[in-house]
Amino acid sequence: MDNFTCSLALSSAIVALVYVTSKFLTWIWIRPKKLEIFLRQQGFHGNSYKLFHGDSADIKGATREAMSKPINFSNDIFPRASPVYHKAVQKYGEKCFVWFGPRPAVVISDPELFREIMSKNYVFQKPHSLPVKRLIARGLVSLEADKWSKHRKLINPAFHVDKLKHLVPSFYLSCGEMLSKWDEIMGNEGCGEVDVWPHLHTMTSDVISRTAFGSSYEEGRKISHLQSEQAMCSVGADRSVNIPGYRFLPTKVNMKVKQNRKEIESLVLGIINKRMKATESGEDHHDLLGLLLQSNSKEMKQGNEFGMSINEVIEECKIFYFAGHETTATLLVWTMILLSNHDDWQGRARDEVLQAFGRGKPDYKQLNNLKIVTMILHEVLRLYPPAAMLSRCIQKEITVGEKVRLPAGVELMFPVIMLHQDPRIWGDDAKEFKPERFGDGVSKAGAREEQAAYFPFGWGPRICIGQNFAMLEAKMAIAMILQRYSFRLSPSYSHAPRVVITLQPEHGARLILTKLER
Structure with a gap:
C-alpha cells in the first residue's frame, strides 16, 4: 500500500471518527441542553440535565420508595402509581419536565391541551417504544399515519356494536366457569377468602380466547401467560436509559423476550x-379473528393496498390478547375492590341486576x-384508569393552545389519574368514589362541564377500538357476580396500585365472598 493510499485511508478514518463523535455528542449533550433551554424559556421547570443518565437516579429512587409498601385505603393513588410524575409536579408545579436519559418528557395536565393534541393524531404521534416493548406487539396501538388508518379500517368491523351482541354468550360462559370455581372454593360453608385478581385475569383471558379465536381457554392460556411475561419485562425497560444497540446484547431479559415472542407468534400462526x-x-366464523380475516380478504380481492400481510395479522392477534383481557381484568378487579368498600353501591347495583333479570341469564339489551x-x-x-399514563411525541416545533410552544x-406525558382527580x-370530592357523577352521562359528569376530563380509553381518532367490548364484558361479569355473591375487603387486603402496562393491584385483591341464597 503506497503512502497516498495510507493517507487517504487515515483521512477517511479520521473523518468517520469526527462524524460519529459529533453525532454522539449531539445526542448525549448538545441537543438535550438546547431542549432544556427552550423548555425553560417556555416556562417549564425541571432538574438540570445530567450527562447521559438524566433523571434515572431520581426515577429509580422514587419508584423504589413508592413500591416499598402498600398505602392506606384511599383513591389518592397518583403518588404510588406514577411516583416520578407526582414528585416532579410537587417540586416544580404542573408545567414541568422529566429526563429519561437525554430525552425530556413534558407533563401536560390541561384537559383542553390533551384534547387538542389527541385529536391531531397525524401531527402528534406515539413515541417510538423501546425495542423490548415492541416485541410485545406491534399492531394497531403502535402504528401511525396511513398504516394506522389502514389497520383501523380493517379491524373496525369486528368491533361494531351489531357484532358485539353475538359475543355475549361467550362472556356468559367464561364468567360462569369462574363463578363455578368460586363455588368450589366456598364449599359447603358458602363463605371464604379469595384473591379474585388471578381469577378475573384468567376469566378475561378466556373471553379473548373464545371471542377472538373461538378456542377454549386451554388453547389460549399459553399465549396469555407469555404476553404477561412480556409486560413484566417491559416495566424495567421503561425505567432505564435506552442505549442504542442494547437490545442485541444477550442479556437474560433480552433473550427471554425474544424467546417468548417466537413462541407467541408460533402459537398465533x-x-x-x-x-x-x-x-x-366452507366454515363460517363470527369471532374477532374470523371477522378480521373476512375484512382483510375482501380488501385483497378488490386489489386494494389496504390488505394486511400474515405477519401483520399475527401482530393484531397479539394485541387482541394483551389489550383485550388486561384492560377488562383491571376494570373488574378495581370495581370489586371499590364495591367491597361501599356496601351501599354494591347493594344498589345488585338490586338493579336482580330487578332486570333476576337469577337468569343476562342478555345484550338488558346489560x-x-x-x-x-x-x-x-x-x-x-x-383507576387502566392506562395511567398516555404519551405522544413531537416531530417538529409546534404551538398548542393559545401560546404554548414545544x-x-x-x-x-398525560397523567390520566391526575386529570381524572x-x-x-x-x-372538592374528586378523589371520592361517587358514581352519581355519571347519573346524567359522561358529558355532564364533571363539576365544570366545559372542562370535562374523562379519558379512560384515550381521546380523538385513536380512542380505544375495544372500549365497547370491554364495557359490555365488564357489565356481564359484574352482573353475574352480584347475582351470586356479596363481597367485602379481607383484613389481609393490601392496597397497592402499580403500573405494569395497566394499573394493577400489586398484592392481588383478597376479598371475603359470601354466597347468596338462591
Missing part, C-alpha cells in the same frame, strides 16, 4: 392457519340498560 383452512372448506352498574364502572375508570424531540374539574 397455528391458530390462524387452522382458521384459514376451515374457512376455505345495556343497567344504569347504576354503568355509573359505577365509569366512576371506577375515572379513579420543540421537536420532546415527549408529551383534579378538584378544579371534578370538585
Whole structure:
C-alpha cells in the first residue's frame, strides 16, 4: 500500500471518527441542553440535565420508595402509581419536565391541551417504544399515519356494536366457569377468602380466547401467560436509559423476550392457519379473528393496498390478547375492590341486576340498560384508569393552545389519574368514589362541564377500538357476580396500585365472598 493510499485511508478514518463523535455528542449533550433551554424559556421547570443518565437516579429512587409498601385505603393513588410524575409536579408545579436519559418528557395536565393534541393524531404521534416493548406487539396501538388508518379500517368491523351482541354468550360462559370455581372454593360453608385478581385475569383471558379465536381457554392460556411475561419485562425497560444497540446484547431479559415472542407468534400462526383452512372448506366464523380475516380478504380481492400481510395479522392477534383481557381484568378487579368498600353501591347495583333479570341469564339489551352498574364502572375508570399514563411525541416545533410552544424531540406525558382527580374539574370530592357523577352521562359528569376530563380509553381518532367490548364484558361479569355473591375487603387486603402496562393491584385483591341464597 503506497503512502497516498495510507493517507487517504487515515483521512477517511479520521473523518468517520469526527462524524460519529459529533453525532454522539449531539445526542448525549448538545441537543438535550438546547431542549432544556427552550423548555425553560417556555416556562417549564425541571432538574438540570445530567450527562447521559438524566433523571434515572431520581426515577429509580422514587419508584423504589413508592413500591416499598402498600398505602392506606384511599383513591389518592397518583403518588404510588406514577411516583416520578407526582414528585416532579410537587417540586416544580404542573408545567414541568422529566429526563429519561437525554430525552425530556413534558407533563401536560390541561384537559383542553390533551384534547387538542389527541385529536391531531397525524401531527402528534406515539413515541417510538423501546425495542423490548415492541416485541410485545406491534399492531394497531403502535402504528401511525396511513398504516394506522389502514389497520383501523380493517379491524373496525369486528368491533361494531351489531357484532358485539353475538359475543355475549361467550362472556356468559367464561364468567360462569369462574363463578363455578368460586363455588368450589366456598364449599359447603358458602363463605371464604379469595384473591379474585388471578381469577378475573384468567376469566378475561378466556373471553379473548373464545371471542377472538373461538378456542377454549386451554388453547389460549399459553399465549396469555407469555404476553404477561412480556409486560413484566417491559416495566424495567421503561425505567432505564435506552442505549442504542442494547437490545442485541444477550442479556437474560433480552433473550427471554425474544424467546417468548417466537413462541407467541408460533402459537398465533397455528391458530390462524387452522382458521384459514376451515374457512376455505366452507366454515363460517363470527369471532374477532374470523371477522378480521373476512375484512382483510375482501380488501385483497378488490386489489386494494389496504390488505394486511400474515405477519401483520399475527401482530393484531397479539394485541387482541394483551389489550383485550388486561384492560377488562383491571376494570373488574378495581370495581370489586371499590364495591367491597361501599356496601351501599354494591347493594344498589345488585338490586338493579336482580330487578332486570333476576337469577337468569343476562342478555345484550338488558346489560345495556343497567344504569347504576354503568355509573359505577365509569366512576371506577375515572379513579383507576387502566392506562395511567398516555404519551405522544413531537416531530417538529409546534404551538398548542393559545401560546404554548414545544420543540421537536420532546415527549408529551398525560397523567390520566391526575386529570381524572383534579378538584378544579371534578370538585372538592374528586378523589371520592361517587358514581352519581355519571347519573346524567359522561358529558355532564364533571363539576365544570366545559372542562370535562374523562379519558379512560384515550381521546380523538385513536380512542380505544375495544372500549365497547370491554364495557359490555365488564357489565356481564359484574352482573353475574352480584347475582351470586356479596363481597367485602379481607383484613389481609393490601392496597397497592402499580403500573405494569395497566394499573394493577400489586398484592392481588383478597376479598371475603359470601354466597347468596338462591
